[in-house]
């Protein structure tokens with residue numbers, strides 16, 4: 001609570017808490033949250049756009065990506081046409097969004113040019129919407145396919161309208177875990193390098209952990225310490241988001257190599273321990289209603305979390321993995337959860353600023369979403 005650096009054994013000991021100890025860790029984190037960021041719980045009105053579910057990577061936890069011939073898996077392979085991306089963005093703006101979040105599989109035909117084109121499409125469709133897009137994996141692949149450095153590609157994306165990056169594709173930042181969980185993905189050093197490079201260019205990012213599969217408490221501790229060290233160098237991380245592993249459709253679970261996600265105790269402790277381990281460098285701990293459910297998110301808010309994330313409008317990655325917490329949590333429902341937890345709701349921008357009265361009115365008066373079109377592969381016109 002003094003903000004000192006902790007060691008791996010210190011943090012691991014907190015994750016081992018049981019019974020009354022869990023309550024003590026959560027209460028300490030909740031008190032620290034109250035003292036540092038107060039009782040406001042923010043959320044952002046955003047739309048998730050997963051532009052393709054085709055991916056040539058082989059992450060063993062992933063139920064989202066589809067090989068071209070695997071239509072027997074959940075859903076058909078799709079690759080959104082740019083006019084469908086533009087339509088979803090324009091609709092998001094009409095519905096009060098201040099942000100769109102764009103991520104997808106790594107389609108074998110995609111190069112960095114496609115990511116630039118997606119940014120320009122969003123910018124044209126809604127000039128004032130914030131573009132939160134592209135994991136460090138997409139940045140790495142986009143840069144490589146254009147023969148650019150990471151910094152060079154990030155500069156190009158920023159010119160095309162990119163505002164911030166999601167700190168996804170982190171999973172657990174430990175190369176032994178990654179070798180078993182996502183062997184062909186970028187390694188720990190590459191992930192940290194992309195994020196640090198973005199920060200040095202003035203592009204802020206979130207940070208995440210996807211935990212509770214074949215990892216250990218020591219791995220979680222090392223992950224938190226990597227983020228703490230990075231943040232102490234750059235200050236560019238806006239928030240930390242624990243993402244409990246959803247096992248139901250994950251190949252690594254179906255083959256018997258992973259457990260069924262973290263226990264509820266562990267999922268709640270991740271929020272509490274993260275606040276303690278990252279204090280005072282990362283002040284915002286976000287709980288994911290998609291992964292935790294509304295009831296679980298309320299417990300996390302009482303255990304160190306101070307942010308409820310995004311309304312999302314469309315959520316397909318966790319849904320493909322088997323979660324049942326829905327696709328959209330409209331602002332009124334976000335605020336109801338926050339008030340029921342005894343806290344004060346506030347709609348925010350991506351960078352934690354208050355939104356205008358006009359955005360808030362639009363968000364609360366939103367019409368139902370029009371049906372989405374998931375452009376089948378054959379219809380895609382290549383850039």
Ligand code: SF4
Nearest residue numbers: 055057059062065105
């Ligand atoms: S997690 Fe991402 S990179 Fe890995 S297989 Fe799934 S879509 Fe592809």
